[in-house]
Amino acid sequence: MQTIAENILDVTLLEPRQKHPTIFARFDHLREGESLTIHNDHDPKPLYYQLLGERGNIFSWEYLEQGPEWWKVRISKNITGAGEETLGQIAAKDLRKAEVFKKYGLDFCCGGKKSVKEACADKGLDVTKIEYELQQVDKNPGARPLPYDDWSLDFLADYIVNTHHSYVKKTLPDLRAYAAKVAQVHGEMNPELLVIYQLVEKICAVLPAHLEEEENALFPFIKALATEKHAAANPGTLGHPVTVMETEHEMTGKALEEIRTLSNNYTLPDSACATYSLLYRMLEEFEGDLHLHVHLENNILFPKALALEKQ
Structure with a gap:
């Protein structure tokens, strides 16, 4: 709903002790879906956290202007039952926003079931800054990424195999060999390389069998389901294998996150x-590919297949 004149509040006209109580009162009188726009002469970020603490996660916060003279913020009351989107859902709709998550180290693939507020709270990040950057992506008319979320499940499954599975199979042997060689030559002076090698070995012990299980069992089942060639005689068949795959995704993601930490963001x-x-x-490239790979499965392919199976 567009903010109307009666829903604009110039906070600078209020006495300091009246500012927050007045804003809270105006917010409380909003109906669901309505907005209040406040004008202030400084960043009202403390208000965001007070509103979140006293009213809960029932609002959205959008900067319309950020200084240097005026800060204008639209505060909207959420509609009950609408639910807040998770990192994975946001990235599934517009993968450009995943770049914002990557910038701040927010896991949108394995940890994609958290909301932006939850993920920022876990890492101690300024949620208002990150939400602003996400809003700026919406306003950027630049080229959009491939429409993964619009693809049929059978096409998406084939794309994952032909693009990401092929990349993993091609890259893992070289990654393993180089990790071993570098650890052997430089491990005495840089002991973190020994741990990195062990983590690469851990990844190599899991991923080949993981890919094989997806290609030979899980993906064919999903493709048959998507093309109506499978009669779901046993509802819930997908639940267990999907959980197993997501668990292995999380393990691999944590290993790569640990490698990034040990290498100080791949600083030589x-x-x-x-x-x-x-x-x-190669490790940095592999991590980037895996983020997209896991995102396509955890946040698009698997949820849609599970929903389809229930129908």
Whole structure:
């Protein structure tokens, strides 16, 4: 609903002790879906956290202007039952927003079932800043990513296999070999490389069988379900294998997150050789590909297949 004149409040005209009580009173009188726009001469960020603490997660906060003279914020009362979107749902609708999540280290694939507020609270991040950047993506008319969320499930499953599974199969052997070599040559001076090698081995022990299970069992089942070639005689068949796949996704994601931490965001020491540099470059690329890979499965393919199975 568009904010009308009666729903604009110039906070600068109020005495300091009246500001927050007045805003709260005006917010409380809003009907669901209505908005209040406040004008202030400084960032009202403390109001956001007070409103969240005293009223709960029942509102959305949108900066319309951010200084240097005026700060204008639209505060909207959420509609009951609408539910707040998770990181995974947001990324599924517009993958450009995943870049914002990556920038702040917010896990939109394995940890994609959290809301922006929950994820920011877990990491101690400024949620107003991140929500503002997400809103700016909506206002950017730039080219949009591939419409994964619009694809049929059988097409999406084939795309994942042909693009991401193929990449993993091609890359893992080299990644394993380089991790071993670099740990052997540089591990004494850089002991974190020994742990990184162990983590790469852990990933290599899980992913090949994981891909095989998806390609030979889970994905064919989903494709048959999507093309109406499977009669769901046993409702709930998908639940267990999907849970197993998501658990293995989470394990792999945590291993790569630990590698990023150990390597200080893939920062090379002065003593790094060409193989050392190549290893870090490959690990960072592998992590980026896996984020998209897992996102397509956890946030799009699996939820849609589970919903289809229930029909």
